[in-house]
Amino acid sequence: MRPFPVLTTALCLFALAIPAGEAVAQAPKTSEQGGIGSQPASVAEIVAATEDCVKFVKHHGQIDNDGLKKAGWQFGGKEDVKAGTVMPANTMVFLGKGNVIMILRQTGLAATCQTVGRVADLALAADVRSGIAAALGAKPAKDYKGDDAFKASMVARTGPKALDDMLISDVARFTVAGSAKGETMIVSMIMVPRILD
Numbered sequence: 001m002r003p004f005p006v007l008t009t010a011l012c013l014f015a016l017a018i019p020a021g022e023a024v025a026q027a028p029k030t031s032e033q034g035g036i037g038s039q040p041a042s043v044a045e046i047v048a049a050t051e052d053c054v055k056f057v058k059h060h061g062q063i064d065n066d067g068l069k070k071a072g073w074q075f076g077g078k079e080d081v082k083a084g085t086v087m088p089a090n091t092m093v094f095l096g097k098g099n100v101i102m103i104l105r106q107t108g109l110a111a112t113c114q115t116v117g118r119v120a121d122l123a124l125a126a127d128v129r130s131g132i133a134a135a136l137g138a139k140p141a142k143d144y145k146g147d148d149a150f151k152a153s154m155v156a157r158t159g160p161k162a163l164d165d166m167l168i169s170d171v172a173r174f175t176v177a178g179s180a181k182g183e184t185m186i187v188s189m190i191m192v193p194r195i196l197d
Contacts, residue, residue: 036096036098037099037101037117038118039099039118040099040117040120041099041117041119042117043124043128043131045098045099045100045117046100046128046187046189047131049102049117050132050135050136050189051135051136052068052071053115053172054171054172054193055067057111057112059110059196059197061107061108062111068102073095073097074097075093076096076101077094079091080092087105090106091105091106092104099118100117101115102115103116112190112192112193114188114189114190114191115188116186117186118185119178119185121185124178125165125178125187128187128189129165129167132167136174138174140163140166140167141168142163151163165177174192176188
């Protein structure tokens with residue numbers, strides 16, 4: 001089981017332009033590309049979106065909405081999500097830029113940032129992981145020294161392969177994975193800020 005399975009499902013629907021409620025209907029459009037997220041995203045776009053996650057989404061649920069707007073992210077909808085077995089009640093905000101969709105989840109106490117890009121090949125997930133490692137100083141979770149309690153909790157919650165797709169830096173944790181629905185393939189990145197105080 002991947003972290004935030006409900007979010008991953010919502011992102012797949014959003015990225016594939018399958019009607020899934022008001023957030024999809026309000027998605028920003030660009031005539032040049034048929035709409036944000038309508039074209040395959042490059043590795044560079046996904047890595048740049050991840051850098052924006054780290055820059056504008058901090059621990060204790062802090063989100064710099066003005067910074068995201070100035071960086072070119074366009075509002076695409078908002079949805080309140082009831083508490084479930086894995087996630088507490090939260091607000092999900094959809095943003096878009098170029099060929100990447102960003103979804104922010106905020107509980108009031110914590111915030112996460114997820115990016116989704118449609119890709120031509122699921123093997124690009126490995127390139128995205130490498131790009132994030134280089135750009136943000138992240139290491140494979142198994143190689144990162146420290147954060148042992150978090151790593152143990154992920155393995156306990158989701159199984160022994162939980163760390164395979166995960167990177168950890170001194171400021172954030174990243175899970176990068178590819179998935180497919182029919183012929184459409186996406187690479188998804190979930191960033192969880194580390195508590196720094």
